[in-house]
Amino acid sequence: MASVTFLPTQALLHAALLIIAISFLIASPPAATAARGAAKPPRPPATTLQFYMHDRPGDTAVRVAPATPLNFSGDPSGGVAAMFGSVYVMDNPLTAAPGANSTLLGRAQGIYAMASREDEFGLLMVLTYSFVRGPFNGSSFSVVGRNPIQQPVREMPIVGGTGAFRLARGYCMARTQAADGMDAVVAYNATIFHLHH
Numbered sequence: 001m002a003s004v005t006f007l008p009t010q011a012l013l014h015a016a017l018l019i020i021a022i023s024f025l026i027a028s029p030p031a032a033t034a035a036r037g038a039a040k041p042p043r044p045p046a047t048t049l050q051f052y053m054h055d056r057p058g059d060t061a062v063r064v065a066p067a068t069p070l071n072f073s074g075d076p077s078g079g080v081a082a083m084f085g086s087v088y089v090m091d092n093p094l095t096a097a098p099g100a101n102s103t104l105l106g107r108a109q110g111i112y113a114m115a116s117r118e119d120e121f122g123l124l125m126v127l128t129y130s131f132v133r134g135p136f137n138g139s140s141f142s143v144v145g146r147n148p149i150q151q152p153v154r155e156m157p158i159v160g161g162t163g164a165f166r167l168a169r170g171y172c173m174a175r176t177q178a179a180d181g182m183d184a185v186v187a188y189n190a191t192i193f194h195l196h197h
């Protein structure tokens with residue numbers, strides 16, 4: 001078990017939130033395998049990242065479709081049906097702490113679409129999370145998955161990456177930390193298995 005600080009010098013105030021725990025999970029070979037002398041290779045290391053995403057529709061996220069205005073009148077689903085089909089392009093800052101002005105770690109860029117027609121908002125997320133500081137400066141991972149934003153915690157798959165995150169596989173847990181109208185601060189925990197570490 002080892003841990004390194006994402007931003008050892010630039011963000012002392014936020015150091016506690018910047019801890020990247022890199023766990024070396026060494027699989028213990030079963031007794032029978034060990035007896036045959038064929039130890040299994042160790043499992044790949046997991047990197048865990050914690051950060052906060054700032055989503056501000058109309059500012060960091062823009063609706064690109066449909067071109068016609070949304071019509072919420074008479075929508076019994078509380079907007080779910082009215083917004084179905086809406087597509088947004090976003091470029092959201094990722095920070096070390098919940099405050100909008102805390103240390104910038106990177107950006108989440110891509111597309112989300114209102115893909116649920118009833119019951120609850122269900123967004124299809126197609127995003128790249130790229131980082132500008134610390135050991136993952138210049139690296140990115142990609143998320144494709146469903147985001148039911150009204151649920152307290154949402155899980156989304158990490159399907160690939162670049163740089164240090166090459167061949168990434170993993171998952172994100174996302175929780176809305178604060179909301180103000182359409183604006184939201186979303187806390188992320190990402191667990192990533194990748195080639196380099």
Ligand SMILES: *[C@@H]1O[C@H](CO)[C@@H](O)[C@H](O)[C@H]1NC(C)=O
Pocket residue numbers: 071072073074
């Ligand atoms: C919005 O929807 C309501 C109910 O379907 C309809 O009566 C109204 O004409 C629509 N308004 C616009 C601007 O399309």
Ligand SMILES: *[C@@H]1O[C@H](CO)[C@@H](O)[C@H](O)[C@H]1NC(C)=O
Pocket residue numbers: 099100101
């Ligand atoms: C963040 O910084 C901007 C620009 O300096 C400032 O206008 C804003 O009030 C700050 N926000 C917070 C929450 O401190």
Ligand SMILES: *[C@@H]1O[C@H](CO)[C@@H](O)[C@H](O)[C@H]1NC(C)=O
Pocket residue numbers: 132133134137138
């Ligand atoms: C991140 O990497 C870029 C390109 O190599 C470099 O210019 C920049 O200084 C780095 N940022 C930090 C905070 O290390």
Ligand SMILES: *[C@@H]1O[C@H](CO)[C@@H](O)[C@H](O)[C@H]1NC(C)=O
Pocket residue numbers: 050153173174175187188189
């Ligand atoms: C992320 O992990 C921290 C520390 O384990 C935990 O307190 C927090 O609730 C987690 N957040 C999410 C969104 O899973």
